[in-house]
Amino acid sequence: KSPYIEYKGKIDISGEGEFFLQYYAVDNVGNVEKVKSQTIVIDKSAPKSQVLIQKDRYENILSGKTAIEIHAEENFSGVKRIMYRLNNQPARIYTTPIQTQFLSEGEHRLEFWAEDNVGNVEEANVFEFYVDKTPPIVVEEILGNKFIVNNVEYSSGRAKYKITAIDNKAGVKEIYYSINGGPNQLYTEPFYLEKSKGQVTIRTFAIDNVNNTSVSGQTNQASGKFYVDLIGPELKYKFIGSTFFDRDTVFITSKTKIELSADDKESGIDFIEYSINNGNPVRYSEPFMVEEDGVYNLRFSGYDKVGNSNVREFIFVVDNEAPQIFERFSVVPIGVKSLPEKQLSVYPNQVILFLSATDNKAGLKNIRYKINQSAFRVYSEPISTFEPGRDYRVEIIATDKLGNEMTKTIEFSLN
Numbered sequence: 001k002s003p004y005i006e007y008k009g010k011i012d013i014s015g016e017g018e019f020f021l022q023y024y025a026v027d028n029v030g031n032v033e034k035v036k037s038q039t040i041v042i043d044k045s046a047p048k049s050q051v052l053i054q055k056d057r058y059e060n061i062l063s064g065k066t067a068i069e070i071h072a073e074e075n076f077s078g079v080k081r082i083m084y085r086l087n088n089q090p091a092r093i094y095t096t097p098i099q100t101q102f103l104s105e106g107e108h109r110l111e112f113w114a115e116d117n118v119g120n121v122e123e124a125n126v127f128e129f130y131v132d133k134t135p136p137i138v139v140e141e142i143l144g145n146k147f148i149v150n151n152v153e154y155s156s157g158r159a160k161y162k163i164t165a166i167d168n169k170a171g172v173k174e175i176y177y178s179i180n181g182g183p184n185q186l187y188t189e190p191f192y193l194e195k196s197k198g199q200v201t202i203r204t205f206a207i208d209n210v211n212n213t214s215v216s217g218q219t220n221q222a223s224g225k226f227y228v229d230l231i232g233p234e235l236k237y238k239f240i241g242s243t244f245f246d247r248d249t250v251f252i253t254s255k256t257k258i259e260l261s262a263d264d265k266e267s268g269i270d271f272i273e274y275s276i277n278n279g280n281p282v283r284y285s286e287p288f289m290v291e292e293d294g295v296y297n298l299r300f301s302g303y304d305k306v307g308n309s310n311v312r313e314f315i316f317v318v319d320n321e322a323p324q325i326f327e328r329f330s331v332v333p334i335g336v337k338s339l340p341e342k343q344l345s346v347y348p349n350q351v352i353l354f355l356s357a358t359d360n361k362a363g364l365k366n367i368r369y370k371i372n373q374s375a376f377r378v379y380s381e382p383i384s385t386f387e388p389g390r391d392y393r394v395e396i397i398a399t400d401k402l403g404n405e406m407t408k409t410i411e412f413s414l415n
Helices: none
Strands: 017-023 036-042 048-054 061-063 067-073 079-086 106-116 125-132 137-143 146-149 152-156 160-166 172-179 198-208 222-229 234-240 243-246 249-252 257-263 269-276 294-304 309-318 324-329 335-338 343-347 353-358 364-371 391-400 405-414
Touching: 048 106, 048 125, 067 079, 067 106, 137 198, 160 172, 160 198, 234 294, 234 309, 257 269, 257 294, 324 391, 324 405, 353 364, 353 391
Parallel strands: 061 125, 152 222, 249 309, 343 405
Antiparallel strands: 017 036, 048 067, 079 106, 106 125, 137 160, 146 152, 172 198, 198 222, 234 257, 243 249, 269 294, 294 309, 324 353, 335 343, 364 391, 391 405
């Protein structure tokens, strides 16, 4: 509190703020006036204003749902009004927040300033911002084996599903996906679909940093429909030609063809390959034959269009060897008959002819024979229908169960 000083026509008050002035007057005979007082506020500073962003903001990027508020502070005389200019429009008095939903997408410039009640005007502030109303675009990709047939994309359970989102301005904040209408899951990295089988629908959406979101059902919502094929082909084989089964072993000849087949009702067959007795794999193209006798193990695999496979194997025996024929007479010959080109053993009238044959693999099917010009008949009992005094030519055919045949001819004479 300063002392009273004599008033000489002007009071200088430096600085700004609130001042308390006390004063009184004295007449020429010493009468003193009662002290009077007055509060004086000196305001030399302009208000200070700033923008406050309500809702979505990322750096200087705003969404189309944002409100821009302008606030001003004044320490002494108070704010009289706030003015603003948006882009190149005339200046306006600020009354309500500026709604970005009414602004076009793109760059904008906001100038704003405040004026107090004693005429101090703030120097214009500038807020430059971008209105982003575009949600991200989602791109889906299958990493690994995939195949498209009849406009359906097939994938195996070993393939991964990758989701990428691209945003025009604010940048991608989060990506979500759902499988077959299930709950939304936050996407972090490519994922396997081994738990899904059959027709699969994956819906994905992305959110940018100002919360623009791809909306289900709109064109910016990605929806991938494809088929997850987890099962390899069904494998079959068959033999074309002579075959004989003995318990779990099949016997074939070198003329028998082996046909391999595969069926896949989902992505379809890609190829079949096989190996015999652990040899190098061979790509199957058509039925084939194995020529040399022996026991064989054939292992074959079928692959579908997305890399699923199944394996099957079987054993077979190639038998090209015909039976051996044996003949035996009931008595020994009693002489020899000489002909111009050959000699014939001579047997007594009561002779009986026994026939037999053996086969080492497939086994004997039957023995047939014909005597001289008669028709072939199946051997079932010893032959004793020979007439005395005649020459005989007996043709014998032994056939195994694969059709391999051995032929033998014996000639003799009865006395």
